[in-house]
Amino acid sequence: MSILLVALLSIGTCFIFSASSIMAREKYGNMMFFFDRQLMYLFLGAVVLLVISKIRYQSLRGYILLLNIVTIILNLMIVFDISAVSVNGATRWISLFGIQFQPSEITKLTLIITLGSMIDKRKRMGILNDLYQGIIPIAMYCMLMIGLVFMQKHMSAAGVLIFISATMLIVAGLKRIYVLIAGGIIGTFAVLGVLLFPFRMLRLFSFLDPYKDALGSGFHIIQSWRALAGGGLNGLGLGMSRQKFEWLPENHTDMILAVIGEEWGFIGILILFSIFVWFLIRGLAISLDAPDFYGTIIGTGIVSMLFFQIAINISVVTGMFPVTGMVLPFVSYGGTSTVMLMGAVGVLLNIASQKGEINSQKKKELEN
Template identity: 30%
Template sequence: MLKKVLKSYDYSLVVLPILLSIFGVIMVYSSSMVWAVMINEGSTDLYYKRQLIWFWISLVAFFFAAAVPYTIYKRFVKLIFFASPILLIIVLLFGVERNNAKSWLEIGGFGFQPAEFIKVGLIIYLSAVFARKQSYIDRFWPAFGPPLLFTGIVFLLIFIQPDLGTGSIILLIAYVMVCSSGIRLKHWLRLTGAGIIAVLLMIPFLSPEQISRFTSAYDPFSSPLKHGYQVINGYIAIANGGVTGKGLGESVQKFGYLPEPHTDFIMAIISEELGIFGVSFVLLSLFFIIIRGLHIARKNDDPFASLLAIGISSMIGIQSGINLGALLGILPVTGVTLPFVSYGGSSLFILMFSVGILVNISMFTNLKVNNKQQKDFQLST
């Protein structure tokens, strides 16, 4: 039995996230060495050491999630429902402010972002709820009312931190999962229309800082020394790298020109140092993980597993899109990290844990398919 289980694991989905995370640790060291000395007056390997510690912790979480049956997470739905808003309220009351957002909790010198954990909690909650309501999924309010209300509360608590980037990811993940749950077309059209109206109504509540991020994204040269500074220096880093790059560790922009180059703009440093080869490795790896996750969802006949795989894949895809969109000046800079690559322990931990769940779903799916094929073969003979 153990041999059959081991054969059922998707080892491409095991190896690639680990390689991408190792690549991220290397690039965090390369991109942050100057920033660590200039801003934090630390050693050149300050951020590297922190990220390396989180990598090992995340690796343990990855293999744990890959080994534990995914069905166990259904037991935590009520806990997620009650604990998520409470945790976000605690952040608002006692959290630590970083980069103009009160989104961190520090316990004994250990800092983490609760919103990162709530993202995967929301995916588990919505997957379990929509899977349970499949018999009446065509009735909008009984099926979608309570989970959408819960999502709205979580979004508002994150929005007032203010963390527009994470809040947007929460909403987009929920939207993708609603679209994948079996919703009727007329209900989808109404929900989409209501969502667009809600976004328009929220514009007056955006702070001047948040509005400036939108204007600087589309016209960074209107404020080259302030709001457009990071985007412009990201462009310069990409231009410096050209096709082949300047070489690992040879970035010029990390020498105080590009603010916090190891976080949301790490792809600019990858482009400058490793050129199209480094960028292609990251993009193709992320694309493979996302497509693989959607393929697992498509061939699974368990609604909970299928929605869970869609939610995890959409989280990685949406987060990647927002990060790269900010780098290219298509979307505002919101501080969203590049999955598996950017500096950030909470983000890396949750992403590795989530892909571990994806690996476990894949294993159980392959076991079911193999057992069915074996039974069909025995019946035919």
């Protein structure tokens, strides 16, 4: 898994420089601006990964209260516009002590660790499917965390939290009737979330036919298609993208896959896709082979988070899903996302290391 992670981060860093260099030079007078900052994020992420990988994941339960208090406070700061920062019209970041970050990224990991503990405890007690002792407390917690993000009008992050929660509960053995009821409620709120906000309706219609507003709501998708089409099979070559010259919006973040397709072609995207699939399969194998159920459930939550974000980003870039703010894990530019995702991988590595310790111990016992 470590080799696959290094491969993804290397590809990402390379294309962040390629995609952002023109904009960085014109806006900041330094072609290396975003590249240098991403290297700093990678360094911080590597430190977080190494530290978390050495902490036994079972001990994470001891930090659940603190994690949730901090996460809730940070999200409420955005909701009530306290130290909140707007980027491209979206207020999803806060700035503290000169550091700008996105609380929704922290919320994802907090949800996984907390929900995993709640599920594991109720699973061992045999009350997971009990309405009052199992379902209601879990549903209330999930609604709290999802609601905090939803109030920020951050539908994509709320969608990730919903997908993570659903996956973890299904894997844990939640009864089908509860899954169907939850799906119906979530579906209703999703529809209302689109209907009540005109800009989301606009995105939906532009997704169905982007050429109806080619210079407005459909601009992202059309420019992404042009980049992918321009790359063809083999690509134009590293650094040779034409769409990065102020044509493709968010080319170093949400739309970086389009630049990869333009410079590396379909073959390059296929290689990247293969690494992602291998990475997810490896993460799932680690989760299913965890020493205990808590390891399995939080590992599954992390893999589901990665899968959903990868799937949505690819779907947006290829025009199969409405444009939304979803970065490509380990590849797109971003501070909070890079650090938190690497922290999540640290948890997976710790699960794998503990299983390795158990296997080594068993081997020694057999030899003796």
